[in-house]
Amino acid sequence: MKDEHQIFEGAAKIYRNEASGDVWQFRMWVSEEKKYVRRTLKTRDRESAIELARTMYLEIYSDIKTGRKIFGITIGELVEKYIEWRKEDAAIGNITHERVSTIRSHLSHLFEIKDKRLKVSELERTSLYDYANFRKLTNPTVRDSTIVNEQSTINHLMKFGFRKGLTHFETFDFRKRKIDRDAVIRRDTFSLDEYDKLVNYMRQYASKKASKSDEVCNERLLIRDCVLIASNTMLRVGELWQLRWGDIQSIEQIGDDDGSKMTLVTIWVRAEISKTRRSRKVISRGGEYFMRLRKRSGEVSDDDYVFGPISGSSHSANEKRYGHWKAIMAGLGIDYKKRNLTWYSLRHFGITCRIRAGVNLSEIAKIAGTSTTYIESHYGHIDDQMLKSAALKNFKITKDGLRITTSTH
Numbered sequence: 001m002k003d004e005h006q007i008f009e010g011a012a013k014i015y016r017n018e019a020s021g022d023v024w025q026f027r028m029w030v031s032e033e034k035k036y037v038r039r040t041l042k043t044r045d046r047e048s049a050i051e052l053a054r055t056m057y058l059e060i061y062s063d064i065k066t067g068r069k070i071f072g073i074t075i076g077e078l079v080e081k082y083i084e085w086r087k088e089d090a091a092i093g094n095i096t097h098e099r100v101s102t103i104r105s106h107l108s109h110l111f112e113i114k115d116k117r118l119k120v121s122e123l124e125r126t127s128l129y130d131y132a133n134f135r136k137l138t139n140p141t142v143r144d145s146t147i148v149n150e151q152s153t154i155n156h157l158m159k160f161g162f163r164k165g166l167t168h169f170e171t172f173d174f175r176k177r178k179i180d181r182d183a184v185i186r187r188d189t190f191s192l193d194e195y196d197k198l199v200n201y202m203r204q205y206a207s208k209k210a211s212k213s214d215e216v217c218n219e220r221l222l223i224r225d226c227v228l229i230a231s232n233t234m235l236r237v238g239e240l241w242q243l244r245w246g247d248i249q250s251i252e253q254i255g256d257d258d259g260s261k262m263t264l265v266t267i268w269v270r271a272e273i274s275k276t277r278r279s280r281k282v283i284s285r286g287g288e289y290f291m292r293l294r295k296r297s298g299e300v301s302d303d304d305y306v307f308g309p310i311s312g313s314s315h316s317a318n319e320k321r322y323g324h325w326k327a328i329m330a331g332l333g334i335d336y337k338k339r340n341l342t343w344y345s346l347r348h349f350g351i352t353c354r355i356r357a358g359v360n361l362s363e364i365a366k367i368a369g370t371s372t373t374y375i376e377s378h379y380g381h382i383d384d385q386m387l388k389s390a391a392l393k394n395f396k397i398t399k400d401g402l403r404i405t406t407s408t409h
Contacts (some may be wrong), residue, residue, distance in 0.1 A: 005050060012057045014041065014049050024049035026056055032064055037121075059168070067165045075123075076116030078166055079107050082157045093272035098238035101318075106153035112138060120167050128154065128172045141337070144177060188340040189348035194332070195231070201331055202227060218296070223324045225293045226307055230346035232286030233267060234354070234368045237343045241317070242273040245294070246302030251287040263287035269369065280369050351379050 001015040012028035022044040028037045037060060041049045073081075086103055089095045113134055114127070131154075132147045151174050161167035190198065204210055206224040211217035230240055249266040265287035271279040293306065300308075325343060329336035336342070347368070354364045355375075365372045 003046075005046070007050070007053045007057055012053060014053045024053075026053050028057060028060060030060070030064065063168045073120050073166050074116060075110065075114055075118050075120055078120055078161050079110070079116070079157065081164070081166070082160045083107075085160065094277070096238045096242070096273060096275065098241070099275075103153055106150045107157060109135065109150055110154055120161065123167075125169050125171070125173045129175050131172075131174055132177050133175070147177070189345045189352060190341070194334070195349055197332055198227070198328070201328065205328060205331060219320070220324070221296065222293070222307060223321070223328075225289045227346060228289045229286050230343065231350045231353075232289070233265070233282055233284045234347050234350040235267075235269070235282070236275055236347060236369070238275065239269055239273050240343075241305075241307060243267070243306040244302060245300050245304050245306055248290060248306070249281075251290055253287075263291070265290050274369055276369055278369070280366065282367050284367065348379070351375065355379055
């Protein structure tokens with residue numbers, strides 16, 4: 001060392017050495033962990049280095065006195081501790097198991113930027129400042145809204161570590177990005193023509209002729225019914241996979257407004273499988289698909305999953321479901337990745353169909369388990385034909401009062 005200068009009567013020091021050149025370094029002994037904290041002050045100016053060192057000492061001293069560890073845990077270890085904690089939340093119903101999988105996926109991108117073996121103590125608030133730029137460079141198709149969600153998950157990780165005394169700061173500072181509101185709320189879904197093609201293709205896909213074995217055929221039949229049930233009930237993907245036969249309260253035939261017969265199903269969505277953690281009753285079309293699925297399933301109990309035959313471990317089941325989705329989209333000639341068409345798109349399709357049918361938005365919100373405001377902002381603008389219909393509506397005052405008419409021009 002050379003050019004040493006004591007900070008707070010020797011509690012810490014700044015110095016320069018051969019390796020650092022003219023850049024000042026900071027060193028402080030932490031007796032509680034029997035290690036030195038060594039950090040660069042990133043300045044060649046002596047007075048600036050002294051001020052930075054005093055601030056750094058006070059921050060470290062404060063962390064020590066509040067029981068926070070300065071050394072020890074790695075980023076990888078912190079992530080695993082956090083995920084285990086969220087698994088406990090899922091076990092008691094505070095969040096869904098699917099949410100835990102999403103959290104793990106979000107945090108996996110952190111390791112693309114920082115080595116999981118890196119000590120948390122080596123991180124600074126600005127260590128991930130350009131996180132969004134890095135994600136865009138490595139994956140140009142990643143959406144800004146996805147990046148925002150990942151950054152939020154990363155900061156929830158840090159808040160967890162801060163509460164546990166494992167990190168020396170609470171959140172990262174991320175560079176602000178201007179996000180187009182329409183890009184955030186846009187939900188890609190099927191057109192009416194595409195959905196008709198999907199339904200027709202499912203008949204071919206789930207046929208014995210197209211299947212290598214009875215086992216494959218039965219699995220494809222399950223996927224076919226799952227597609228039809230998802231688009232009719234408007235259930236979220238996580239709710240769909242965790243649906244049990246005991247949640248199916250009734251199936252009944254009833255006539256619609258045109259006098260045609262349809263089969264309605266009443267489903268009780270339990271709070272523990274709902275994203276909002278609130279239970280709700282769903283009455284929808286598509287009861288015939290549950291009847292068909294129940295007949296093929298044979299003897300089942302109320303505790304059995306409706307889509308049980310494909311359920312192994314959660315990980316392998318999801319791989320199979322998305323493997324089928326990929327095959328179906330390829331059969332239809334749809335670039336589902338570019339369009340961002342997923343299983344969730346079936347829920348979006350169901351909601352937009354109810355909007356097109358003129359169903360009250362508040363009623364749709366109750367069935368879908370969300371707010372009316374959410375429905376208005378996320379789906380109300382999606383169909384150009386709806387906008388044209390609204391523009392063509394007119395009114396006139398008759399002797400009986402106000403009457404709404406639709407122009408034929």
